Amino acid sequence: MVDFLRAGLQPIILYVDIYALLVNYVHPMPLVKHRLSYYRHLTTAVLSSLGVSPEQITHIDESSYAYTEAFIQEFHKLIVMMRRTDAHCTSEVAETEMLSPLLCCIHQTLGEVFTGMDIQFGGLDQYDLFAHSATFLPLINHQPREHIMNNMVPSLKYTSPTSSPSSSIPPSPTSASKMSSSHTPDAKIEFLDSPATVHQKVSEADCNPGDITHSNGVLGILRDIIWPIAEMQFERLQGVVGYNLLEGKNIKTQEEEAFTFPSAPEGSILSVCDLITGEERHYNTYDEIERDYADGIISPNDLKNLVISALNQLLRQIRKIYRESDEWQVVDELAYPGGVY
Amino acid sequence: MVDFLRAGLQPIILYVDIYALLVNYVHPMPLVKHRLSYYRHLTTAVLSSLGVSPEQITHIDESSYAYTEAFIQEFHKLIVMMRRTDAHCTSEVAETEMLSPLLCCIHQTLGEVFTGMDIQFGGLDQYDLFAHSATFLPLINHQPREHIMNNMVPSLKYTSPTSSPSSSIPPSPTSASKMSSSHTPDAKIEFLDSPATVHQKVSEADCNPGDITHSNGVLGILRDIIWPIAEMQFERLQGVVGYNLLEGKNIKTQEEEAFTFPSAPEGSILSVCDLITGEERHYNTYDEIERDYADGIISPNDLKNLVISALNQLLRQIRKIYRESDEWQVVDELAYPGGVY
Missing domain, CATH: 1.10.240.10 (Tyrosyl-Transfer RNA Synthetase)
Structure with missing residues (x-):
């Protein structure tokens, strides 16, 4: 964030509460909202500890735009173009039979439009989501955005507890040992x-x-x-x-x-x-x-x-x-x- | 419709324009809207020819409520409960790899809530959609609705052009020979x-x-x-x-x-x-x-x-x-x- 400020950018932190609801399909929206509020306190504290003052950052909640008619119309334009396999952009989609994670990539992609961002920054595990955006935004007449990714912080344990020992699938280089909330x-x-x-x-x-x-x-x-x-x-x-x-x-x-x-x-x-x-x-x-x-x-x-x-x-x-x-x-x-x- | 009026009911015709967009994934919304307008003229003319005057019927477009925050919130409550197989309620879902038809059952089910209807009437081909509604509406704290179905008018040709001659799957009794727009x-x-x-x-x-x-x-x-x-x-x-x-x-x-x-x-x-x-x-x-x-x-x-x-x-x-x-x-x-x- 300090790098972005030094480069003269105007950073936005996007809290994807609706994405979180769709991808967890367990916790209801009121709880998701509390967690969003928790994360806002946390990010503000972390940035403050690094010398970034609150007024330098814009915070946007996904729910501030994702209930608007304009958003839903773009959502529909996008979803009618997609095959089901086009929605396989996150590990959660592959690991579940639940329906709602299939919508996550659409929410992520439209976040770029509705926050007005020029560049999206995320972890390497966002690679497929960013590729979805690069492919589909132009098809609904929006400028594609730039994407920047950073390394995932590795896990403190060599064997990730989510990878099955009997699995023959080699771990992906982008997500093999990331320090993930799904780990112990x-x-x-x-x-x-x-x-x-x-x-x-x-x-x-x-x-x-x-x-x-x-x-x-x-x-x-x-x-x-x-x-x-x-x-x-x-x-x-x-x-x-x-x-x-x-x-x-x-x-x-x-x-x-x-x-x-x-x-x-x-x-x-x-x-x-x-x-x-x-x-x-x-x-x-x-x-x-x-x-x-x-x-x-x-x-x-x-x-x-x-x-x-x-x-x-x-x-x-x-x-x-x-x-x-x-x-x-x-x-x-x-x-x-x-x-x- | 005459039967419903004779029974003292207040019939609503629901024009599911957004459902139509999601299920066709080819024609864009402006064209779908024109077709909706066409169907409204047609249904009014048909009912008029049967002695039903326009003021006896309420017409509701799905898009009049499906862009509201209240609808989207219920949509999210429902979708996070569903497995992908729960969305297999229409023949279109089985026949395509496109993503958007998976949402159709949610739109159909929530139509019952947002029109305020007590009874939904449709063809026998709505059986699985009605079952979806009966299963899921109570899970998001809505009263289940009554469902009435009528026979599908059979096709004028014994062999439905959509059934492959080499197919070993027997036709479903509810949709075998219906007079469908997908027929010749x-x-x-x-x-x-x-x-x-x-x-x-x-x-x-x-x-x-x-x-x-x-x-x-x-x-x-x-x-x-x-x-x-x-x-x-x-x-x-x-x-x-x-x-x-x-x-x-x-x-x-x-x-x-x-x-x-x-x-x-x-x-x-x-x-x-x-x-x-x-x-x-x-x-x-x-x-x-x-x-x-x-x-x-x-x-x-x-x-x-x-x-x-x-x-x-x-x-x-x-x-x-x-x-x-x-x-x-x-x-x-x-x-x-x-x-x-």
Whole structure:
């Protein structure tokens, strides 16, 4: 999000409540609405912890436009062009015999029109949904949109619990080991996990020495979450903010909590401590870290220690916002009654 | 419709334009709307020819409520409960790989709620759609409705052109030989067919001597269309009108064109002429006609002659309304450009 603001874009966060209803076919709309409200609190807190102020982001609920006649007319134009196989754009569609997930791709595609977005950003698991949009929007006389995808954060467990051991189908490269809500709790980090929980999950995570493949979830967290944020904070200290003139001005950030040790030389972005020798290493690029991990210079324990401490540093401000927000806590209980997520 | 009015009901004709869009997935909404307008002219003319005045009937277009938020919310409640197989309620769903026909049953079922109807009346081919409604409406907290079905008028050809000769699947008893728009033109009578066309189609129809099964379309027209109307006109002459106090009062009917010959004794409803001997037979019940046809007392030619003359008598007033309505003719050209039906 900081990258988009620096690039001069005007980000929108789209909360697809109706999509969520259609894809879950279990929880009714009132509960979905509470969860949407929960996610709005969460994203605002996460962005705030990264130095993005609320006024920089537009929030749109899908239900704000998806009940209009204009939307339904476009929905009908699209659905009458589609074969059933054209709706097989998400893993949920393949895994169920329920009817409603077949409509999800239509909702996703029309979201681009009804929010007025130019570019849609999502995980690599959105590939088929984005392809649906690219194919079908022009057929109903709308401009196709640009699509950007990022890596999925890998699971903390090498074997994804959703893949059947007897299955002969190789996992898709885009979704093999993503940190998904369908995984067991110990395979993923939640934004409101306590410091002790983060410590336990990462400590117990699968993390082979020298494994720099995408299946190493601990390294993945460093690569996809911690490093980009450390780099962002480093650049921010240098005054590199692009078009985002609000950055570092009226926003309190975590910049006082650096990702480097005091001993780090000028220009270092992140420091790693050797837990056995006590030696400190300082890095300017992620590639150097990955090479040192591949060569055994950084051990799994060193890596886990780094990730635990950095994650807890990142989550501290989010937990604080939660603790101080009675409203968010009420919404949490409504969205996940009894603490069942 | 006359029966419903006599029973004191308040009939609604529901024009399912959005259902039609979803089930045809070829013609766009503007064309569907023109066809809806065509059907409204047609139904009004047909009812008028049977002595039903326009103010006795309420006409509702599906699109008048199906774009509302209230409808879409019920639509979503319903679809998230359904397995894909639950949507297999019409022959179109089984015959295509297109996506949109899967939604038709939902539109049909919710039509009962949004028109406020208590009873839905349709052909026997609606059986599975009505079953869908009976199953699912209570699940979203709506009262189930009553359903009434009538026979489908049989095709004029023994072999339905849509059934593949190599198919090993026996035809369903509810849809085997219905006079359907998917059949070849010579297998069905259109409301605006000319007298010569009616003559040709019935003359060339399949009609085995003594065949009183449902596959004899000529006998079917007599049983399902001509006899009920002859009986209605007979009763109307007797003053039997039930709760329908408008019947026979301010409405010009075709009663002067009786279905009996002048020689018929008091109480006769329909007369048949033996084309070879010239003998005239008069009937009080349909069963007597059917027995005489089974016994060969009425020949196929006698039957066809009766049906041609009665159909042309029934269609005369409808053709006249069409000829005298510039508006209907304009709509016809918009709905079926170039006369392609």
